[in-house]
Amino acid sequence: MQYQTLINQTEARQMDFYRQMFAIRRVEETLLTLFSKGLLYGTVHTCLGQEACAVGVISALDRGRDVVWSNHRGHGHFLAYTGDIAGLIAEVMGKVTGVCGGIGGTQHLHAGGFYTNGVLGGTVACAVGAAFAEKLQGTGATSTVFFGDGAMGEGIIYESMNIAALWNLPVLFVLEHNRYAQSTPYQLEHAGRLEDRARPYGIETCEVDVTDVAEVHAIASRLVETIRAENRPIFLVLRTNRFAAHSKGDDTRPADEIAQMKQNDPVLRLRETLAEAAPDMLNEIETEIEQAIAEAVEQATRAEHMQPDAFLERIAR
Numbered sequence: 001m002q003y004q005t006l007i008n009q010t011e012a013r014q015m016d017f018y019r020q021m022f023a024i025r026r027v028e029e030t031l032l033t034l035f036s037k038g039l040l041y042g043t044v045h046t047c048l049g050q051e052a053c054a055v056g057v058i059s060a061l062d063r064g065r066d067v068v069w070s071n072h073r074g075h076g077h078f079l080a081y082t083g084d085i086a087g088l089i090a091e092v093m094g095k096v097t098g099v100c101g102g103i104g105g106t107q108h109l110h111a112g113g114f115y116t117n118g119v120l121g122g123t124v125a126c127a128v129g130a131a132f133a134e135k136l137q138g139t140g141a142t143s144t145v146f147f148g149d150g151a152m153g154e155g156i157i158y159e160s161m162n163i164a165a166l167w168n169l170p171v172l173f174v175l176e177h178n179r180y181a182q183s184t185p186y187q188l189e190h191a192g193r194l195e196d197r198a199r200p201y202g203i204e205t206c207e208v209d210v211t212d213v214a215e216v217h218a219i220a221s222r223l224v225e226t227i228r229a230e231n232r233p234i235f236l237v238l239r240t241n242r243f244a245a246h247s248k249g250d251d252t253r254p255a256d257e258i259a260q261m262k263q264n265d266p267v268l269r270l271r272e273t274l275a276e277a278a279p280d281m282l283n284e285i286e287t288e289i290e291q292a293i294a295e296a297v298e299q300a301t302r303a304e305h306m307q308p309d310a311f312l313e314r315i316a317r
Protein backbone atom coordinates (compact mmCIF):
# COMPACT_ATOMS: atom_id res chain seq x y z
CA MET A 1 0.00 0.00 0.00
CA GLN A 2 1.49 3.33 -1.06
CA TYR A 3 0.82 5.19 2.22
CA GLN A 4 2.66 2.70 4.39
CA THR A 5 5.96 4.53 4.49
CA LEU A 6 4.30 7.66 5.83
CA ILE A 7 1.90 6.46 8.52
CA ASN A 8 1.36 3.30 10.52
CA GLN A 9 -0.33 0.27 9.02
CA THR A 10 -3.75 0.80 10.61
CA GLU A 11 -3.88 4.41 9.45
CA ALA A 12 -2.69 3.35 5.99
CA ARG A 13 -5.54 0.87 5.79
CA GLN A 14 -8.03 3.49 7.01
CA MET A 15 -6.68 5.99 4.50
CA ASP A 16 -7.23 3.48 1.72
CA PHE A 17 -10.82 2.87 2.87
CA TYR A 18 -11.35 6.63 2.95
CA ARG A 19 -9.90 7.07 -0.56
CA GLN A 20 -12.36 4.49 -1.90
CA MET A 21 -15.38 5.87 -0.02
CA PHE A 22 -14.55 9.46 -0.98
CA ALA A 23 -14.26 8.41 -4.64
CA ILE A 24 -17.68 6.75 -4.52
CA ARG A 25 -19.26 9.75 -2.82
CA ARG A 26 -17.85 12.28 -5.25
CA VAL A 27 -18.63 10.15 -8.32
CA GLU A 28 -22.26 9.79 -7.17
CA GLU A 29 -22.55 13.55 -6.52
CA THR A 30 -21.03 14.22 -9.93
CA LEU A 31 -23.53 11.89 -11.60
CA LEU A 32 -26.40 13.78 -9.96
CA THR A 33 -25.00 17.02 -11.37
CA LEU A 34 -24.59 15.49 -14.83
CA PHE A 35 -28.17 14.21 -14.64
CA SER A 36 -29.45 17.71 -13.82
CA LYS A 37 -27.69 18.98 -16.94
CA GLY A 38 -29.40 16.33 -19.08
CA LEU A 39 -26.12 14.54 -19.81
CA LEU A 40 -27.12 11.05 -18.66
CA TYR A 41 -29.32 8.42 -20.23
CA GLY A 42 -32.23 7.38 -18.01
CA THR A 43 -32.09 7.88 -14.27
CA VAL A 44 -29.50 7.13 -11.59
CA HIS A 45 -29.76 5.51 -8.16
CA THR A 46 -26.97 6.77 -5.93
CA CYS A 47 -25.55 4.95 -2.91
CA LEU A 48 -24.72 8.16 -1.00
CA GLY A 49 -24.59 7.18 2.70
CA GLN A 50 -23.99 3.49 1.93
CA GLU A 51 -20.35 3.73 0.78
CA ALA A 52 -19.01 1.83 3.82
CA CYS A 53 -21.09 -1.23 2.86
CA ALA A 54 -19.52 -1.47 -0.61
CA VAL A 55 -15.97 -0.74 0.51
CA GLY A 56 -16.09 -2.78 3.73
CA VAL A 57 -17.39 -5.94 2.06
CA ILE A 58 -15.64 -5.81 -1.31
CA SER A 59 -12.22 -5.05 0.24
CA ALA A 60 -12.58 -8.39 2.03
CA LEU A 61 -12.82 -10.28 -1.29
CA ASP A 62 -10.19 -11.53 -3.68
CA ARG A 63 -11.10 -9.23 -6.54
CA GLY A 64 -9.08 -11.26 -9.07
CA ARG A 65 -11.16 -14.33 -8.39
CA ASP A 66 -14.35 -13.72 -6.39
CA VAL A 67 -17.63 -12.89 -8.14
CA VAL A 68 -19.92 -9.97 -7.15
CA TRP A 69 -23.51 -9.40 -8.20
CA SER A 70 -25.02 -5.99 -7.54
CA ASN A 71 -28.33 -4.28 -8.25
CA HIS A 72 -29.92 -1.01 -9.42
CA ARG A 73 -27.81 0.86 -6.82
CA GLY A 74 -24.50 -0.57 -7.99
CA HIS A 75 -22.05 2.29 -8.72
CA GLY A 76 -20.37 2.02 -5.29
CA HIS A 77 -20.02 -1.75 -5.58
CA PHE A 78 -18.55 -1.33 -9.06
CA LEU A 79 -16.00 1.26 -7.92
CA ALA A 80 -15.04 -0.78 -4.86
CA TYR A 81 -14.44 -3.81 -7.11
CA THR A 82 -12.70 -2.12 -10.07
CA GLY A 83 -11.67 1.42 -9.06
CA ASP A 84 -12.54 2.40 -12.64
CA ILE A 85 -13.93 5.94 -12.30
CA ALA A 86 -13.52 6.85 -15.99
CA GLY A 87 -15.14 3.59 -17.19
CA LEU A 88 -18.17 4.13 -14.94
CA ILE A 89 -18.77 7.79 -15.75
CA ALA A 90 -18.50 7.20 -19.50
CA GLU A 91 -20.81 4.18 -19.22
CA VAL A 92 -23.52 6.11 -17.38
CA MET A 93 -23.17 8.89 -19.97
CA GLY A 94 -23.79 6.29 -22.70
CA LYS A 95 -20.39 6.72 -24.34
CA VAL A 96 -18.39 4.13 -26.31
CA THR A 97 -15.50 4.54 -23.86
CA GLY A 98 -17.68 3.24 -21.01
CA VAL A 99 -16.80 -0.03 -19.33
CA CYS A 100 -19.53 -1.78 -21.36
CA GLY A 101 -19.19 0.40 -24.45
CA GLY A 102 -22.05 2.60 -23.20
CA ILE A 103 -24.65 -0.07 -23.93
CA GLY A 104 -25.15 -1.28 -20.34
CA GLY A 105 -25.61 2.05 -18.60
CA THR A 106 -26.10 2.55 -14.89
CA GLN A 107 -27.87 -0.75 -14.20
CA HIS A 108 -25.94 -3.20 -16.39
CA LEU A 109 -22.32 -2.85 -15.37
CA HIS A 110 -19.87 -5.64 -15.97
CA ALA A 111 -16.10 -5.97 -15.58
CA GLY A 112 -14.20 -9.14 -14.73
CA GLY A 113 -16.19 -11.00 -12.09
CA PHE A 114 -18.52 -8.05 -11.44
CA TYR A 115 -22.12 -7.89 -12.68
CA THR A 116 -25.18 -5.71 -12.05
CA ASN A 117 -28.82 -6.02 -13.01
CA GLY A 118 -31.88 -4.03 -11.96
CA VAL A 119 -34.31 -6.93 -11.59
CA LEU A 120 -34.86 -7.12 -7.83
CA GLY A 121 -34.08 -10.58 -6.47
CA GLY A 122 -33.11 -11.98 -9.88
CA THR A 123 -29.45 -11.28 -9.21
CA VAL A 124 -29.54 -13.44 -6.09
CA ALA A 125 -30.26 -16.53 -8.19
CA CYS A 126 -27.51 -15.47 -10.61
CA ALA A 127 -25.02 -15.21 -7.74
CA VAL A 128 -25.98 -18.66 -6.46
CA GLY A 129 -25.57 -20.05 -9.99
CA ALA A 130 -22.13 -18.41 -10.20
CA ALA A 131 -21.16 -19.96 -6.85
CA PHE A 132 -22.27 -23.38 -8.13
CA ALA A 133 -20.16 -22.95 -11.28
CA GLU A 134 -17.10 -21.90 -9.25
CA LYS A 135 -17.55 -24.84 -6.92
CA LEU A 136 -17.86 -27.32 -9.81
CA GLN A 137 -14.71 -25.90 -11.39
CA GLY A 138 -12.85 -26.01 -8.07
CA THR A 139 -11.58 -22.43 -8.37
CA GLY A 140 -11.96 -21.62 -4.67
CA ALA A 141 -13.83 -18.42 -5.63
CA THR A 142 -16.76 -17.13 -3.61
CA SER A 143 -19.85 -15.30 -4.88
CA THR A 144 -21.24 -12.20 -3.14
CA VAL A 145 -24.62 -10.63 -3.86
CA PHE A 146 -25.93 -7.26 -2.63
CA PHE A 147 -29.70 -6.69 -2.41
CA GLY A 148 -32.04 -4.32 -0.57
CA ASP A 149 -34.83 -4.72 1.97
CA GLY A 150 -37.39 -4.08 -0.79
CA ALA A 151 -36.09 -7.10 -2.71
CA MET A 152 -36.82 -9.34 0.29
CA GLY A 153 -40.42 -9.68 -0.94
CA GLU A 154 -39.19 -11.61 -4.00
CA GLY A 155 -39.66 -15.37 -3.63
CA ILE A 156 -36.58 -16.14 -5.72
CA ILE A 157 -34.38 -15.00 -2.83
CA TYR A 158 -35.72 -17.81 -0.65
CA GLU A 159 -35.41 -20.42 -3.43
CA SER A 160 -31.82 -19.24 -3.88
CA MET A 161 -31.04 -19.43 -0.16
CA ASN A 162 -32.52 -22.92 -0.05
CA ILE A 163 -30.36 -24.20 -2.92
CA ALA A 164 -27.23 -22.46 -1.59
CA ALA A 165 -27.69 -24.15 1.79
CA LEU A 166 -28.70 -27.53 0.36
CA TRP A 167 -25.77 -27.71 -2.07
CA ASN A 168 -23.22 -26.08 0.29
CA LEU A 169 -22.40 -23.20 -2.05
CA PRO A 170 -19.86 -20.46 -1.28
CA VAL A 171 -22.22 -17.45 -1.27
CA LEU A 172 -22.21 -14.28 0.81
CA PHE A 173 -25.75 -12.87 0.79
CA VAL A 174 -25.54 -9.18 1.71
CA LEU A 175 -28.73 -7.32 2.63
CA GLU A 176 -28.20 -3.55 2.58
CA HIS A 177 -31.05 -2.72 4.93
CA ASN A 178 -31.74 1.00 4.48
CA ARG A 179 -35.34 0.54 5.67
CA TYR A 180 -36.95 1.84 2.48
CA ALA A 181 -37.92 0.59 -0.96
CA GLN A 182 -38.29 3.83 -2.92
CA SER A 183 -40.31 5.71 -0.26
CA THR A 184 -42.08 2.71 1.29
CA PRO A 185 -40.90 1.91 4.85
CA TYR A 186 -40.03 -1.77 5.15
CA GLN A 187 -42.52 -2.30 8.01
CA LEU A 188 -45.38 -1.64 5.57
CA GLU A 189 -44.41 -4.49 3.26
CA HIS A 190 -42.67 -7.11 5.39
CA ALA A 191 -43.85 -9.18 8.35
CA GLY A 192 -41.26 -10.08 10.98
CA ARG A 193 -37.55 -9.29 11.05
CA LEU A 194 -35.69 -9.41 7.75
CA GLU A 195 -32.61 -10.41 9.75
CA ASP A 196 -34.27 -13.74 10.55
CA ARG A 197 -35.15 -14.74 7.00
CA ALA A 198 -32.12 -16.99 6.26
CA ARG A 199 -32.15 -18.84 9.58
CA PRO A 200 -34.84 -21.41 8.60
CA TYR A 201 -32.43 -22.66 5.90
CA GLY A 202 -29.72 -23.19 8.51
CA ILE A 203 -27.73 -20.25 7.11
CA GLU A 204 -25.50 -18.45 9.63
CA THR A 205 -26.52 -14.81 9.95
CA CYS A 206 -24.49 -11.79 11.00
CA GLU A 207 -26.01 -8.35 11.74
CA VAL A 208 -24.09 -5.06 11.70
CA ASP A 209 -25.06 -1.40 12.24
CA VAL A 210 -22.85 0.29 9.70
CA THR A 211 -20.96 3.26 11.09
CA ASP A 212 -17.35 2.13 10.72
CA VAL A 213 -15.98 0.80 7.43
CA ALA A 214 -13.11 -0.99 9.21
CA GLU A 215 -15.61 -2.93 11.30
CA VAL A 216 -17.54 -3.98 8.19
CA HIS A 217 -14.27 -5.03 6.56
CA ALA A 218 -13.19 -7.07 9.60
CA ILE A 219 -16.52 -8.90 9.82
CA ALA A 220 -16.76 -9.50 6.07
CA SER A 221 -13.17 -10.83 6.00
CA ARG A 222 -13.99 -13.37 8.68
CA LEU A 223 -17.18 -14.44 6.89
CA VAL A 224 -15.52 -14.75 3.48
CA GLU A 225 -12.73 -16.82 4.99
CA THR A 226 -15.33 -19.19 6.50
CA ILE A 227 -17.32 -19.39 3.25
CA ARG A 228 -14.17 -20.21 1.28
CA ALA A 229 -12.89 -22.78 3.76
CA GLU A 230 -16.18 -24.49 4.53
CA ASN A 231 -18.12 -24.09 1.27
CA ARG A 232 -21.32 -22.82 2.80
CA PRO A 233 -23.47 -19.68 2.47
CA ILE A 234 -23.66 -16.89 5.07
CA PHE A 235 -26.17 -14.02 5.36
CA LEU A 236 -24.78 -10.59 6.29
CA VAL A 237 -27.28 -7.87 7.21
CA LEU A 238 -25.87 -4.35 7.00
CA ARG A 239 -28.17 -1.76 8.61
CA THR A 240 -27.37 1.41 6.71
CA ASN A 241 -28.74 4.77 5.51
CA ARG A 242 -29.51 6.12 2.07
CA PHE A 243 -29.03 9.90 2.07
CA ALA A 244 -30.42 10.85 -1.35
CA ALA A 245 -33.69 10.17 -3.13
CA HIS A 246 -34.40 6.66 -4.42
CA SER A 247 -33.45 7.86 -7.90
CA LYS A 248 -34.30 11.45 -8.83
CA GLY A 249 -36.77 13.58 -6.91
CA ASP A 250 -38.84 10.64 -5.66
CA ASP A 251 -38.26 11.07 -1.94
CA THR A 252 -41.11 11.48 0.53
CA ARG A 253 -39.11 10.44 3.59
CA PRO A 254 -39.25 12.93 6.50
CA ALA A 255 -36.53 15.60 6.23
CA ASP A 256 -35.65 15.37 9.95
CA GLU A 257 -35.07 11.62 9.59
CA ILE A 258 -32.63 12.21 6.75
CA ALA A 259 -30.87 14.96 8.72
CA GLN A 260 -30.52 12.51 11.61
CA MET A 261 -28.98 9.88 9.32
CA LYS A 262 -26.36 12.36 8.17
CA GLN A 263 -25.24 12.91 11.77
CA ASN A 264 -23.81 9.40 11.57
CA ASP A 265 -22.12 9.62 8.19
CA PRO A 266 -19.40 6.89 8.00
CA VAL A 267 -17.44 8.88 5.40
CA LEU A 268 -17.28 12.07 7.49
CA ARG A 269 -16.60 10.14 10.68
CA LEU A 270 -13.53 8.53 9.15
CA ARG A 271 -12.47 11.84 7.62
CA GLU A 272 -12.47 13.46 11.08
CA THR A 273 -10.20 10.75 12.47
CA LEU A 274 -7.77 10.98 9.57
CA ALA A 275 -7.78 14.78 9.51
CA GLU A 276 -6.08 14.68 12.90
CA ALA A 277 -3.65 11.89 12.05
CA ALA A 278 -2.55 12.88 8.54
CA PRO A 279 -4.18 16.08 7.19
CA ASP A 280 -1.77 16.60 4.29
CA MET A 281 -2.23 13.10 2.99
CA LEU A 282 -5.99 13.45 3.26
CA ASN A 283 -5.90 16.61 1.13
CA GLU A 284 -3.65 14.93 -1.39
CA ILE A 285 -6.02 12.00 -1.76
CA GLU A 286 -9.07 14.23 -2.15
CA THR A 287 -7.32 16.36 -4.78
CA GLU A 288 -6.24 13.24 -6.67
CA ILE A 289 -9.81 11.87 -6.74
CA GLU A 290 -11.33 15.22 -7.73
CA GLN A 291 -8.85 15.42 -10.62
CA ALA A 292 -9.59 11.86 -11.72
CA ILE A 293 -13.33 12.62 -11.75
CA ALA A 294 -12.90 15.92 -13.62
CA GLU A 295 -10.73 14.22 -16.25
CA ALA A 296 -13.19 11.33 -16.55
CA VAL A 297 -16.08 13.75 -17.17
CA GLU A 298 -14.06 15.73 -19.69
CA GLN A 299 -12.98 12.64 -21.63
CA ALA A 300 -16.47 11.12 -21.56
CA THR A 301 -18.00 14.40 -22.75
CA ARG A 302 -15.68 14.36 -25.78
CA ALA A 303 -16.27 10.65 -26.54
CA GLU A 304 -18.74 9.28 -29.10
CA HIS A 305 -22.19 8.20 -28.04
CA MET A 306 -22.83 4.49 -27.96
CA GLN A 307 -23.89 3.11 -31.36
CA PRO A 308 -26.28 0.14 -30.89
CA ASP A 309 -25.62 -1.23 -34.40
CA ALA A 310 -21.85 -1.14 -34.00
CA PHE A 311 -22.16 -2.78 -30.60
CA LEU A 312 -24.41 -5.58 -31.88
CA GLU A 313 -22.01 -6.15 -34.78
CA ARG A 314 -19.10 -6.40 -32.34
CA ILE A 315 -20.75 -8.99 -30.08
CA ALA A 316 -22.02 -11.01 -33.07
CA ARG A 317 -18.41 -11.55 -34.19
Ligand SMILES: Cc1ncc(C[n+]2csc(CCOP(=O)(O)OP(=O)(O)O)c2C)c(N)n1
Residues within 6 Å of the ligand: 072, 073, 118, 119, 120, 121, 147, 148, 149, 150, 151, 152, 176, 178, 180, 181, 182, 242, 246
Ligand atom coordinates in the same frame (compact mmCIF):
# COMPACT_ATOMS: atom_id res chain seq x y z
C1 LIG B 1 -38.63 -7.34 -9.83
C2 LIG B 1 -38.65 -5.85 -9.71
N1 LIG B 1 -39.74 -5.22 -9.22
C3 LIG B 1 -39.76 -3.85 -9.11
C4 LIG B 1 -38.68 -3.12 -9.49
C5 LIG B 1 -38.72 -1.57 -9.39
N2 LIG B 1 -37.83 -1.13 -8.31
C6 LIG B 1 -36.57 -0.72 -8.57
S1 LIG B 1 -35.74 -0.34 -7.18
C7 LIG B 1 -37.08 -0.65 -6.19
C8 LIG B 1 -36.99 -0.51 -4.71
C9 LIG B 1 -35.85 -1.31 -4.17
O1 LIG B 1 -35.73 -1.17 -2.79
P1 LIG B 1 -34.62 -1.96 -2.01
O2 LIG B 1 -34.57 -3.37 -2.49
O3 LIG B 1 -34.85 -1.75 -0.58
O4 LIG B 1 -33.25 -1.32 -2.49
P2 LIG B 1 -32.78 0.21 -2.27
O5 LIG B 1 -33.35 0.98 -3.42
O6 LIG B 1 -33.29 0.64 -0.96
O7 LIG B 1 -31.30 0.13 -2.35
C10 LIG B 1 -38.14 -1.09 -6.97
C11 LIG B 1 -39.46 -1.46 -6.43
C12 LIG B 1 -37.56 -3.81 -10.02
N3 LIG B 1 -36.44 -3.17 -10.41
N4 LIG B 1 -37.54 -5.17 -10.09
Ligand SMILES: [Mg+2]
Residues within 6 Å of the ligand: 148, 149, 150, 176, 177, 178, 179, 180, 181, 182
Ligand atom coordinates in the same frame (compact mmCIF):
# COMPACT_ATOMS: atom_id res chain seq x y z
MG1 LIG C 1 -34.00 -0.40 0.70
